[in-house]
Amino acid sequence: MLNRRTFIKLASICLLPLSQFSQAITPQYRAITLKLRTETQDWFANYAPIQLWASDLKQLDLQQFETVQIEVQNQLPEATSLHWHGMRVENRMDGVSGMTQAPIAAGASFNYQITARDAGTYWAHAHHQTYEQLARGLYLPLIVWEAEKYVVDQDLLMVIDDWLINADRQLDIASLANFTEWAHGGRKGNVITVNRQRDNIYHCKLGQRIRLRLLNAANSRIMTLAFPNLKVWILAKDGQPLPTPLKSDKPLTLGPAERYDLIVEIPQSIGNFPIYEVSAKQKLVVSNIVVTANDRLLQHDSEPLALPENRLPKIDKNNIVHRKKLLMEGGAMGNLQQARYQGELLSVNELVKKQQIWSFNGVANLADQPLLTAKSGEMVEIEIINQTRWPHAMHLHGHHFKADSAFYPKNIWHDTLLIEAGGTTKIMFRAGERGKWLLHCHMIEHQASGMATWIQVS
Ligand code: C2O
Numbered sequence: 001m002l003n004r005r006t007f008i009k010l011a012s013i014c015l016l017p018l019s020q021f022s023q024a025i026t027p028q029y030r031a032i033t034l035k036l037r038t039e040t041q042d043w044f045a046n047y048a049p050i051q052l053w054a055s056d057l058k059q060l061d062l063q064q065f066e067t068v069q070i071e072v073q074n075q076l077p078e079a080t081s082l083h084w085h086g087m088r089v090e091n092r093m094d095g096v097s098g099m100t101q102a103p104i105a106a107g108a109s110f111n112y113q114i115t116a117r118d119a120g121t122y123w124a125h126a127h128h129q130t131y132e133q134l135a136r137g138l139y140l141p142l143i144v145w146e147a148e149k150y151v152v153d154q155d156l157l158m159v160i161d162d163w164l165i166n167a168d169r170q171l172d173i174a175s176l177a178n179f180t181e182w183a184h185g186g187r188k189g190n191v192i193t194v195n196r197q198r199d200n201i202y203h204c205k206l207g208q209r210i211r212l213r214l215l216n217a218a219n220s221r222i223m224t225l226a227f228p229n230l231k232v233w234i235l236a237k238d239g240q241p242l243p244t245p246l247k248s249d250k251p252l253t254l255g256p257a258e259r260y261d262l263i264v265e266i267p268q269s270i271g272n273f274p275i276y277e278v279s280a281k282q283k284l285v286v287s288n289i290v291v292t293a294n295d296r297l298l299q300h301d302s303e304p305l306a307l308p309e310n311r312l313p314k315i316d317k318n319n320i321v322h323r324k325k326l327l328m329e330g331g332a333m334g335n336l337q338q339a340r341y342q343g344e345l346l347s348v349n350e351l352v353k354k355q356q357i358w359s360f361n362g363v364a365n366l367a368d369q370p371l372l373t374a375k376s377g378e379m380v381e382i383e384i385i386n387q388t389r390w391p392h393a394m395h396l397h398g399h400h401f402k403a404d405s406a407f408y409p410k411n412i413w414h415d416t417l418l419i420e421a422g423g424t425t426k427i428m429f430r431a432g433e434r435g436k437w438l439l440h441c442h443m444i445e446h447q448a449s450g451m452a453t454w455i456q457v458s
């Protein structure tokens with residue numbers, strides 16, 4: 001038996017080391033619960049609300065360098081998984097069902113542990129049966145707030161999406177697997193929303209400088225946005241700051257999954273400033289900036305400041321260890337003769353029966369072997385040759401890369417980039433975390449019908 005004295009003695013001996021030990025094993029992360037479930041929106045007067053898929057949180061806000069554990073509860077009728085697009089996470093947290101994890105069954109949950117290494121604008125989206133789940137709206141924006149606060153008058157989000165709506169004013173589910181669209185530019189919608197609203201408005205005041213975070217969440221539509229009568233600078237692309245904000249007076253094009261952070265300067269005039277989508281012949285108002293009086297006079301005589309740089313591994317063009325070509329073929333008006341699919345060489349007719357029509361280096365969809373294997377830290381260059389008649393939005397998981405594309409400002413970072421029909425672009429990056437990383441077209445119907453490969457980092 002311990003008498004009181006020995007107990008106190010023991011306790012005082014044990015206490016200090018014990019508390020140190022427990023501190024060491026106490027998880028230093030914040031716990032977040034994210035419920036994936038159905039959502040309704042009143043988009044059309046006189047019709048039943050439209051049924052979408054969504055998460056219960058409208059957006060995720062993380063602090064740079066914090067680690068969070070996100071318990072994703074799948075309350076949907078189907079299995080799913082969540083991918084943290086643009087985030088440099090551990091491979092087993094990348095959310096690719098069938099590759100980095102098993103799908104989260106309906107009713108089940110999965111814990112994602114993520115460290116927000118880079119500040120910026122990202123998003124999380126379904127990565128299981130993506131052509132269906134993304135079209136149903138299963139995504140949410142993810143903002144990593146800079147460790148050193150970046151001061152603006154307002155920080156606003158503009159998530160732009162298109163939806164295919166049928167005569168009953170519901171999502172057109174019947175056309176999700178429409179193969180003709182898969183073989184062309186992907187399945188496009190007929191209704192555009194901003195932040196899931198058809199009548200989104202931003203309220204601003206004279207002279208304010210706004211950080212506007214753009215995200216194209218559409219399955220396949222390339223969006224071009226125009227901001228007439230507003231001063232615009234590009235602050236960041238795909239989460240990564242430009243070394244100096246770049247004045248932009250032309251409409252800005254975003255392929256699916258691309259993001260831009262802008263500084264928008266509100267002029268000294270009260271009124272309504274529409275934001276247009278101008279990629280089609282007819283320009284569409286997608287949102288409005290409503291400007292009202294300001295009780296203080298805001299005048300800017302200097303250019304906006306750059307965001308603090310994220311600590312991405314540096315690119316060294318003179319030290320490339322792996323050089324690879326990626327030949328993209330297929331699609332409508334292409335002349336794909338055959339491709340390997342799940343280990344078999346198939347003719348175009350046979351491929352079409354399996355909903356496949358695009359190939360990377362002669363393989364439709366995921367090959368057994370990676371496009372390349374690199375050691376973590378090694379420099380990689382991939383020359384992407386688009387021999388199809390369509391533009392594509394190529395996305396590399398878990399990495400940011402630089403590209404020699406003339407379409408973009410020089411020397412900026414991407415995790416997704418557009419490659420025009422018939423164009424060739426080299427991308428360069430340093431192999432990151434170990435694991436299997438997807439490289440695919442983010443026109444999700446193209447991904448589903450063949451445009452996907454992967455790299456191995458060892
Ligand atoms: Cu945004 Cu493979 O995904």
Ligand code: CU
Pocket residue numbers: 391392393441442443446447451
């Ligand atoms: Cu594509």
